[in-house]
Amino acid sequence: MRTLYSKFTTKSFRLLSxxxxxxxxxxxxxxxxxxxxxxxxxxxxxxMFKELxxxxxxxxxxxxxxKFNEGILEIFLQSIILFFILGIxxxxxxxxxxxxxxxxxxxYLRFVSAMGILSxxxxxxxxxxxxxxxxxxxxxxxxxxxxxxxxxxxxxxxPKRKKVN
Numbered sequence: 001m002r003t004l005y006s007k008f009t010t011k012s013f014r015l016l017s018x019x020x021x022x023x024x025x026x027x028x029x030x031x032x033x034x035x036x037x038x039x040x041x042x043x044x045x046x047x048m049f050k051e052l053x054x055x056x057x058x059x060x061x062x063x064x065x066x067k068f069n070e071g072i073l074e075i076f077l078q079s080i081i082l083f084f085i086l087g088i089x090x091x092x093x094x095x096x097x098x099x100x101x102x103x104x105x106x107x108y109l110r111f112v113s114a115m116g117i118l119s120x121x122x123x124x125x126x127x128x129x130x131x132x133x134x135x136x137x138x139x140x141x142x143x144x145x146x147x148x149x150x151x152x153x154x155x156x157x158x159p160k161r162k163k164v165n
Contacts, residue, residue, distance in 0.1 A: 005154040011099075013155045018095035020144040021109065024116050025091050027141045029084040031123070031134065033077075040076055044069045106157040113152065116145035 005013065043049055050069070057064055098105040120142030127134045 001150055002154070005151055008151075008155075010155050013151055014099045014101070017109075017148045017151060018099055020148055021091065021095055021112070021116075022088075024141050024144055025088050027137065028116075028119070029088060031138075033080055033084060036080055037077055040073055044073055101157050103157050106152070110149065110152050113145045113149040117142055117149060120145060 008016065053069075054064075094105050094108065098109055120138045123138040124135045124142065127138070
C-alpha cells in the first residue's frame with residue numbers, strides 16, 4: 001500500500017479521498033432510497049394496510065380523495081430525498097474542511113471510513129445471493145472506504161503545536 005500512497009501528495013490524497021467519500025455517500029443514499037421506495041410501495045399496496053388505513057380514516061369521520069395513497073407515497077419519498085440531500089451537503093462541507101486539514105474532520109472521517117467498510121461488508125454478505133450486482137457495487141464502495149481508511153495512517157493530520165513564547 002505504501003507504493004500506492006507514495007504516488008500522491010498530501011493535498012492530492014485528500015482531494016481523492018473526499019471524492020471517494022462522496023461516491024460512498026451517494027451510493028449508500030441511492031441504495032437506501034431505492035430500498036425504501038420499494039418497501040413503501042409494497043406496504044401501501046398491501047390489502048390489509050389499505051383496509052386498516054381506510055377503517056381508521058372512516059372511524060375519524062373523514063373521507064379521503066381517491067389516489068390519496070399515491071400522495072402519501074410521494075410525500076414520504078420527497079422527505080427521504082430531502083433528508084439525503086441535506087446529509088450529503090453536510091458531508092460536502094466536512095470534506096471541504098478535511099481538504100483544508102482541520103483535525104476534527106480527520107477524526108470524524110476515520111470513523112466514517114471504518115463504518116463505511118463495515119456497512120459495505122454487511123451489504124455484500126446480505127445481498128450476495130439476492131442481487132450480486134448490488135453486492136459488487138458495495139464491494140467497490142468498500143474498497144474506496146478501505147483506501148481512505150488506510151490512507152489516513154499514511155497522511156495523518158497532526159495536532160497543531162502550541163507556540164511557546
